[in-house]
Amino acid sequence: MTRISNATEEPDGPGRRERKKAATRQALSDAALRLFLEKGFDRVKVAEIAAAADTALTTLFAHFPGGKEAIVLEDGAEREAALTAAVRGRAGGVSVLEALRAFFAGRGPFAPDPGPEFLLKVRLVVATPALRAYARQMWTGCEEALARVMAEECGRPADELSLRILARYVLEIPDLAGSGPDPRRALDLAFDHLERGWPGV
Incomplete structure (x- = not known):
C-alpha cells in the first residue's frame, strides 16, 4: 500500500532539530530564572529545574554541562x-x-x-x-x-x-x-x- 504523505508534515531535518534544541534550552533557562528569583539561587537544585521545564536531568546537563551557573550565564x-x-x-x-x-x-x-x-x-x-x-x-x-x-x-x-x-x-x-x-x-x-x-x- 502506498503511504499518502501529509503535506503539512515537516521532516525531522537539521533545522527542526535545532529549533527543538533551542526551545528546550529556552524552557530550561526560563524555569531556572523563575525558580532562582522565587527561592534564591542556592536553594534550587538542578533536578527541580529539569522538572519545572518538563525535561530529564540528563537533558539539562546535555544542554548546560556547567550546571546551574551555566543556565544563567552560558559558557x-x-x-x-x-x-x-x-x-x-x-x-x-x-x-x-x-x-x-x-x-x-x-x-x-x-x-x-x-x-x-x-x-x-x-x-x-x-x-x-x-x-x-x-x-x-x-x-x-x-x-x-x-x-x-x-x-x-x-x-x-x-x-x-x-x-x-x-x-x-x-x-x-x-x-x-x-x-x-x-x-x-x-x-x-x-x-x-x-x-x-x-x-x-
Whole structure:
C-alpha cells in the first residue's frame, strides 16, 4: 500500500532539530530564572529545574554541562568568539580598544535597552556570589585568546606581557563596571583610562 504523505508534515531535518534544541534550552533557562528569583539561587537544585521545564536531568546537563551557573550565564565559547571577532572585524581606522569598547557597549548591562528580563538576571547575578564569580571567570577565561588576537592585529609578539596585562584589565571591566548604578558611564571611564595607558593599541 502506498503511504499518502501529509503535506503539512515537516521532516525531522537539521533545522527542526535545532529549533527543538533551542526551545528546550529556552524552557530550561526560563524555569531556572523563575525558580532562582522565587527561592534564591542556592536553594534550587538542578533536578527541580529539569522538572519545572518538563525535561530529564540528563537533558539539562546535555544542554548546560556547567550546571546551574551555566543556565544563567552560558559558557565562555560564545564570549571568546565574539571578542576576537570584534577585534578582527573592526573597521579601518578603528583601534583595538575602540572596537572592544563598542563591543561591550552593546552587551549585557551596558546595552542601551537591555529589557526587563535581562535586568532581573543582572540583579540576580550581582546578588549571588556564586553567579558573579562564574560570570567573572567566563570573561577572564578569554584572556589568552584576546591577548593573542591583539598581538596579531598590532603586529606585536604573541607573548608580550603588556598585551596580556591589557587583556586582563579589559576582561575585568564587566565585573567592575557592570554592577554599578550607571554601567555605561563606568564602562567609558574604564576605557578612557586604558586608552591613555595603551595609546598604541
